[in-house]
Amino acid sequence: MKRLSKRRIILLVLLAVLLTGLLLPQNFINPVQGANNDSYDKQTFWYYPWGASVVHKGVDIFANEGTPVRAATAGLVIYTGELGLGGNVVVILGPKWRIYYYAHLREFKTQPLRWASKGEQIGTVGTTGNAKGKPPHLHYSIYTLIPYPWRIDSDRQGWKKMFVLNPIDYLREV
Numbered sequence: 001m002k003r004l005s006k007r008r009i010i011l012l013v014l015l016a017v018l019l020t021g022l023l024l025p026q027n028f029i030n031p032v033q034g035a036n037n038d039s040y041d042k043q044t045f046w047y048y049p050w051g052a053s054v055v056h057k058g059v060d061i062f063a064n065e066g067t068p069v070r071a072a073t074a075g076l077v078i079y080t081g082e083l084g085l086g087g088n089v090v091v092i093l094g095p096k097w098r099i100y101y102y103a104h105l106r107e108f109k110t111q112p113l114r115w116a117s118k119g120e121q122i123g124t125v126g127t128t129g130n131a132k133g134k135p136p137h138l139h140y141s142i143y144t145l146i147p148y149p150w151r152i153d154s155d156r157q158g159w160k161k162m163f164v165l166n167p168i169d170y171l172r173e174v
């Protein structure tokens with residue numbers, strides 16, 4: 001029997017990791033404690049004009065300042081810190097090789113390289129970044145690392161829709 005080459009084994013392991021990530025279920029919950037489908041505007045995804053972002057690439061879930069923000073789906077925390085317009089953000093790599101982005105937080109309740117289970121508190125609602133002076137809310141975005149080119153449309157910046165998913169598609173089901 002021919003032995004598998006080292007390169008082939010590495011390739012198979014990578015493929016297995018990739019598939020495992022794709023098969024992990026997302027199992028969403030609303031990331032803001034006590035929030036429901038009335039806590040956000042269903043029309044604001046890709047809304048234009050949206051300041052420096054041009055179009056709105058996520059959903060804003062409104063709640064009182066300090067309300068717990070929870071991981072909407074499980075994953076590995078890859079970043080916590082200040083990030084431009086987002087202010088204090090938590091970035092989680094989760095199921096389907098997607099990046100789950102939580103912005104405008106007041107405080108962090110997690111740290112990089114921690115595994116966040118679904119529902120675990122990762123921060124609190126705030127007004128950091130470009131939410132300063134606005135009603136406190138969580139900005140929540142979902143990005144896919146694997147592009148979905150069939151989602152591109154003729155909207156402004158429509159090509160970015162191969163990476164930016166509409167969180168409302170998932171939240172309305174919880």
Ligand SMILES: [Zn+2]
Pocket residue numbers: 056058059060138139140
């Ligand atoms: Zn927003």
